[in-house]
Amino acid sequence: MTILLFGITRDIVGNATLNIPLNDTRALGSVGQLKSYLMDLFPALKDLTSLAVAVNSNYASDKTPITTTDEIALIPPVSGG
Amino acid sequence: MKEERYIRQTTLKDFGPEKQQLFAKAKVMVVGVGGLGIPVLQYLSAMGVGTLGMVEQDIIELSNLQRQVLYGEEDLGKQKIHVALDKLKRLNSETNLKLHDTFLTRGNALHILKDYDLIVDASDNFATRYLINDACVILDKPFVSGAIHGFEGQVSVFNYKDGPTYRCLFPSAPGQGSIPDCNENGVLGVIPGIVGTLQALEAIKVITQTGDIMSGVLLLYNGLDQSIRKIKFPTVLKNKQRKELEPAYEPVLCEMEELASVHSLNEQMNEMAHISIIDVRTSVEYAQEAIEGSTNVPLNEILDYFSTNPVEHPTYFICQTGIRSQQAIQFLRPRFPKTPMYSVIGGMAAWLQEVASTRNKS
Structure with missing residues (x-):
């Protein structure tokens, strides 16, 4: 599973993308579970009270199911102008 | 045409x-x-x-x-x-x-x-x-x-x-x-x-x-x-379906008594009053130009800094334009409810334009 990182999430993870090992992704059934998994890996993500997630370029809720082949994007709001 | x-x-x-x-x-x-x-x-x-x-x-x-x-x-x-x-x-x-x-x-x-x-x-x-x-x-x-x-x-x-x-x-x-x-x-x-x-x-x-x-x-x-x-x-x-604005939008503008003009800060400095000046800009911004006697505590470090350094004197917070300095007070107000804290209106931009040149002459 590939996670695309935008805004501050890219800074937190230190990379533009993140690949999750297949063994781990099999256990992740929903966006909510994936978020908890990522927050354990990168605790700074917990500070982001407003974070949109897209699955295959569509906005997703915590309940949205995910599969190992999905492309996920973490999209925090950005404010600069 | x-x-x-x-x-x-x-x-x-x-x-x-x-x-x-x-x-x-x-x-x-x-x-x-x-x-x-x-x-x-x-x-x-x-x-x-x-x-x-x-x-x-x-x-x-x-x-x-x-x-x-x-x-x-x-x-x-x-x-x-x-x-x-x-x-x-x-x-x-x-x-x-x-x-x-x-x-x-x-x-x-x-x-x-x-x-x-x-x-x-x-x-x-x-x-x-x-x-x-x-x-x-x-x-x-x-x-x-x-x-x-x-x-x-x-x-x-x-x-x-x-x-x-x-x-x-x-x-x-x-x-x-x-x-x-x-x-x-x-x-x-x-x-x-x-x-x-x-x-x-x-x-x-x-x-x-x-x-x-x-x-x-x-x-x-x-x-x-x-x-x-x-x-x-x-x-x-x-x-x-919204019909009304929210009661407030963060950062909430400070109460009037928490705002100070660059001129009132200048007067306090001239009177040698016991005040602290905390510059909450980044270290890069601070290095370019800063008020004499001020201490640089970037906004993202402010809670850490004031967990070990108490606020003893009336404290003036300054940033580039006066937004981050207001946030600093919002962060610190719950911890220091009674200390006078002021956000300098217009920040360093106003200071440089309105005060800095007169201080240099004197």
Whole structure:
């Protein structure tokens, strides 16, 4: 599973993308579970009270199911102008 | 002469004289005349928009010039809105330009925005972004949003007809300090130019009903690999039913007694009063110019710093323009409820313009 990182999430993870090992992704059934998994890996993500997630370029809720082949994007709001 | 002026776009099959007419009647408000707002204003004016409103109260600083390309070295220290007016008048004398020499606030937003057909959010902070969203929902107006972070940009058209709002994508403002602003994070000069130009294009499309309007679509631009991604998102009905603004938009403007002018700070310093001056800008900003005797504690370190350093004297917080210094007081107020704390209005920009030269002479 590939996670695309935008805004501050890219800074937190230190990379533009993140690949999750297949063994781990099999256990992740929903966006909510994936978020908890990522927050354990990168605790700074917990500070982001407003974070949109897209699955295959569509906005997703915590309940949205995910599969190992999905492309996920973490999209925090950005404010600069 | 007028026809010839716009002939390159009126000869376009998908634009034409009819759309030019629509454009010439449109009233567009641009909130923020900085990195994003400048290309929006320049292109809308050049292409013949009817009325352009601007809301801005900042002054032009040296560190603005790498991205705010309407301004030059001779404009340093002047008010952005007045310099922009002067330059846009020369660009197109037919554009009706309206100035609102203020920041957009909870108190003035509905009044200022109500006379326009379309709003462009070219602001640089979350408080204003949520305020614009809520005001536009209440007034039933679409707005073209653009925002940047480092090499990235986000663009969308919110509240367009039945389409989703900013809160449908990001329901509430992020916790303070969790996502940095431009001054803390840095921005490559050309990025707001690209993102602002994308906003200008969306504004033109909305006004003239041309092409696919990016309602319910968030465009993510990444300058590092020149990629553009589009994310679809749905309307959340309750966000469209708003009738009132929120009670406050963070950062809440401080109570009056928590604000101090650069002159009152100067007087305190002259009287050798027991005060502390805390500069909450980044170390890079602080290194360039700072007030004598001040201590640099960047905003993101402020809670850590004051967990070991008590606030003993009346404390003056200063940043570049007076926004971060207010946030500092909000962070610290719960911990030091009785200590006098002041945010210096206008920050270092005002200090340098109004006080620094007189101190040097004395």
